Amino acid sequence: MKIVYFFAVAICVASALPQKQTEEDLPAPGLINKAQAKTPFYEDKCESTGINCLLNCDGIVENGQFQFCGNCSTFLVCEHSVTYYGHCPGDLRWDQTAQRCSEESETCEECYIPPLCTVTGPVCTPNDCTDLPNDFHQICDNCTSYANCLGGELVSMHHCPEGLFWNNLVPKGCVAESETCIECFDLAYCNTTGPSCINSCEHVEGDGVYQFCNNCVQFLQCTSGVTEPVYCPVGMYYDDNSQGCIETSGTCMHCANPEECESTGDICVRRCVGVEDGYYQGCTNCTSYVECDNNAIYYIECAPSGWVWDNAVSACLPSSNTCEECYTKY
Numbered sequence: 001m002k003i004v005y006f007f008a009v010a011i012c013v014a015s016a017l018p019q020k021q022t023e024e025d026l027p028a029p030g031l032i033n034k035a036q037a038k039t040p041f042y043e044d045k046c047e048s049t050g051i052n053c054l055l056n057c058d059g060i061v062e063n064g065q066f067q068f069c070g071n072c073s074t075f076l077v078c079e080h081s082v083t084y085y086g087h088c089p090g091d092l093r094w095d096q097t098a099q100r101c102s103e104e105s106e107t108c109e110e111c112y113i114p115p116l117c118t119v120t121g122p123v124c125t126p127n128d129c130t131d132l133p134n135d136f137h138q139i140c141d142n143c144t145s146y147a148n149c150l151g152g153e154l155v156s157m158h159h160c161p162e163g164l165f166w167n168n169l170v171p172k173g174c175v176a177e178s179e180t181c182i183e184c185f186d187l188a189y190c191n192t193t194g195p196s197c198i199n200s201c202e203h204v205e206g207d208g209v210y211q212f213c214n215n216c217v218q219f220l221q222c223t224s225g226v227t228e229p230v231y232c233p234v235g236m237y238y239d240d241n242s243q244g245c246i247e248t249s250g251t252c253m254h255c256a257n258p259e260e261c262e263s264t265g266d267i268c269v270r271r272c273v274g275v276e277d278g279y280y281q282g283c284t285n286c287t288s289y290v291e292c293d294n295n296a297i298y299y300i301e302c303a304p305s306g307w308v309w310d311n312a313v314s315a316c317l318p319s320s321n322t323c324e325e326c327y328t329k330y
């Protein structure tokens, strides 16, 4: 089933596309410029539409549809690394997760500006080596470079071979999956990761593993009151229920705000991407419920006011058997 797009597909070999040009290079309005006809990038005002967008299909071996970095109304159709452009009808925008044109794209944002990343993990070195032992160290800018510190000075910056990332744990070096380095790891201003976290093992009597208040990629190993922070494998987070590292932690929330409720029960909906259209229990409170429509999320207040959503009944009732505000599993 790959017929649908071709109504709007313009054939365009990616390697033939010239460099993107700045506004200064644009011809004056009304002038017909031959180059313009061959350069669809003239029309793109944005550098990016999201973290996973592509400029073209170069090197993409997988055939399929991909989010385009130029704008959200166009998407890429990649066939054997050849770039074709598909166009969404009307005001619809490409949604990469839903793999379709939709009224509200959860993945595409025109002129997307990636968050300024300043931290790659709790152990990174901002570009100086003050007080650091003579060794190679993880930097805070990215995971593909690392610093050589000597006598408290940064003597040289080194780069991992393509596809490898710095791992600051023993054995230190460039690896395919780093256990210490995550780009855009934002540790700033975290005071807690949830009610069960601790900051140190100092007053902990039982030996064992504990959730760390500083972040979710580490946990604390307590042995006779001695604290040892241990990293989870990259992409995994400590979960206090299973006392180990898993992909989606039920207990650890990076920068959890102790005043704010995170959940209303075992089943609640935060995002509608990939969720079948319908009505669901929301995660923030019980006096409203969620409508998922075409991957978009809408909050609807219960009526009469003060009634609460019951997910078993799929309606608001005076009291609920499924919804509990500030629900915690632990």
Ligand SMILES: *[C@@H]1O[C@H](CO)[C@@H](O)[C@H](O)[C@H]1NC(C)=O
Binding pocket: 040, 041, 043, 044, 070, 071, 073, 074, 085
């Ligand atoms: C989006 O980009 C494509 C490819 O460059 C272009 O053909 C199209 O006109 C652009 N759409 C808008 C709305 O700018």
Ligand SMILES: *[C@@H]1O[C@H](CO)[C@@H](O)[C@H](O)[C@H]1NC(C)=O
Binding pocket: 139, 141, 142, 144, 145, 157
């Ligand atoms: C990573 O950061 C270092 C230090 O700021 C820089 O020299 C290097 O170019 C960066 N690498 C990438 C791929 O951005």
Ligand SMILES: *[C@@H]1O[C@H](CO)[C@@H](O)[C@H](O)[C@H]1NC(C)=O
Binding pocket: 189, 190, 191
């Ligand atoms: C973290 O705790 C400090 C000291 O208790 C407090 O000043 C700060 O506002 C807290 N930050 C957040 C984001 O809660």
Ligand SMILES: *[C@@H]1O[C@H](CO)[C@@H](O)[C@H](O)[C@H]1NC(C)=O
Binding pocket: 284, 285, 287, 288, 299
């Ligand atoms: C319930 O949560 C939704 C989504 O965060 C919010 O829009 C709504 O105002 C909240 N209702 C109350 C009563 O706090």
